Amino acid sequence: MTPSDPGAGLAGADTTLVRRWNRRTVLSTLRENPQITLATMTKLTGLSRPTLSAVLEELTQRGLVQAHAPATGGSGRPARRYGFRATAGYALGLHFSPSKVLALATDLDGSITARGSIEMSPGTPAPDRLEAARALAERTAAEAGPIWTVGAATTGVVDPEGRVLRSSQISGWTGLDLTGTVSGWFDCAAVAGNDGTLAALGEKWQGVARYADDVALILSGHPSGQGMVLGGRAHHGRSGAAGELGRLLHDQTWNAAAVLDEAGRTAEEVFRSAAEGEEEASRVADHLAHHTARAASVLVSVLDPELVVVAGELTVGGRRFEQAVRAQLETMCINVPAVALSVLGDDVVPLGAVRMALDALEAKEYVRDA
Structure with missing residues (x-):
């Protein structure tokens, strides 16, 4: 046991919290160091090899880690390398404006894999708008892959729980539980926010x-x-x-x-x-x-x-x-x-919605339950 290994010998400690810390540490290390060896991960994380092996096995079962073939050449036995599997799942970003709905899907690293849009009338009733948006979202998701998280952006004021507190530009939008609505489309967690705020987040992320x-x-x-x-x-x-x-x-x-x-x-x-x-x-x-x-x-x-x-x-x-x-x-x-x-053009708002959704997903170590 070493003092730097939080996963070893902590009698009476909250083992669930320790496991979460270990997963987060390993995921962060994998994201920052593509195709890394177990020996290098041990040095960077301070975790023991047994602890690392257990975490990697769990993350591999979730589909988040893939093992790469050992590098060839050089002397000695080549070491297996590990990498974060960004295509294990996908995030969907939606932008609701008075005249349009935009949808954009990315992998877990934020690479865009599909996008789509539909024109709308500002006076379109909320149920009709949502029905059309759901069809668009499902078409976009079908081009990408399994949706693990959804982010929705809209004009108006959106509270921290994802409910539209006020919207003067979209008919029937005030009071809508936007997070709950889009979450149900893919049976996964969702987040929602104002389009200007999420545009700023999208610009910070990729702009x-x-x-x-x-x-x-x-x-x-x-x-x-x-x-x-x-x-x-x-x-x-x-x-x-x-x-x-x-x-x-x-x-x-x-x-x-x-x-x-x-x-x-x-x-x-x-x-x-x-x-x-x-x-x-x-x-x-x-x-x-x-x-x-x-x-x-x-x-x-x-x-x-x-x-x-x-x-x-x-x-x-x-x-x-x-x-x-x-x-x-x-x-x-x-x-x-x-x-x-x-x-970023029209992508700026839905990209911000994706980033907000991925932040929430990453905080849960990519657990997908709603």
């Missing part, structure tokens, strides 16, 4: 914000929203309403989406025409930058983040729009952070 710890995100266009990552973690707030600027947006000087509605043009049309020199399109483009900066300035002034990310419809404005937003922020904030446009 331009991956190297920043404090991030403010503006989800632009239709739908619009805001989200934040603090200390590398999505910040939902006490009730799930963190970043909700809805009442401020009634003042249209904050609402970039309202600028497009008033102009009767898409963002792509506006920016293309502005690049071609059209005076009216240039005016609208300037207004879009101003309104986007106004919304971002609230978060910047309170959070003092490292980075502001603009995601959604207005990213088609490219580098010129990005520079215009930062120039506007210079007139509104004392200390202006870097500004970047998302490169």
Whole structure:
């Protein structure tokens, strides 16, 4: 027995807690070190070989570990290597907006394996919306594999239990137990959150914000929203309403989406025409930058983040729009952070939903019961 091996000789200790700690340690080590030998794992984890062997056997039975053939060449008997099996299960991310439902499936490492979408009318009754979304989710899952966890993102305020507290944009959505609903589709655990917040999480995970710890995100266009990552973690707030600027947006000087509605043009049309020199399109483009900066300035002034990310419809404005937003922020904030446009497109929100779902699954060492 060695003092560094928490799995050995702990008379009277909570053995269930010890086993959980051992599993988590081994899983973390496997995730960080592909195709690692037992000897190397012993050094990195401090666990004894018998304890490691028992944990690896359990995780192999769950499908989470695979043994690789020993490397050839060199002297002596080659050692068997072990790796995390990311394709043992899959996570599904859903994004409910007034006009669309998006679905995206990834393996346990976050590699996208399938995606799909359906157009919806904002006035579609909630039962019909959910029925269509379930069919989409099942088609997407069929292209991927067994779904172990589901994350759902939606416009509106979502409480920590995954219930929609308030949604003014989707008919019949307020009061919906979104987590319970999507969980039942695949008989697995599920989580839910606001789309702006989960967009920020998706951007932190796989986008331009991956190297920043404090991030403010503006989800632009239709739908619009805001989200934040603090200390590398999505910040939902006490009730799930963190970043909700809805009442401020009634003042249209904050609402970039309202600028497009008033102009009767898409963002792509506006920016293309502005690049071609059209005076009216240039005016609208300037207004879009101003309104986007106004919304971002609230978060910047309170959070003092490292980075502001603009995601959604207005990213088609490219580098010129990005520079215009930062120039506007210079007139509104004392200390202006870097500004970047998302490169994840429509994937940004469902990816954040996947990340939230995987975080919950990983916290349970990939136990799949709901």
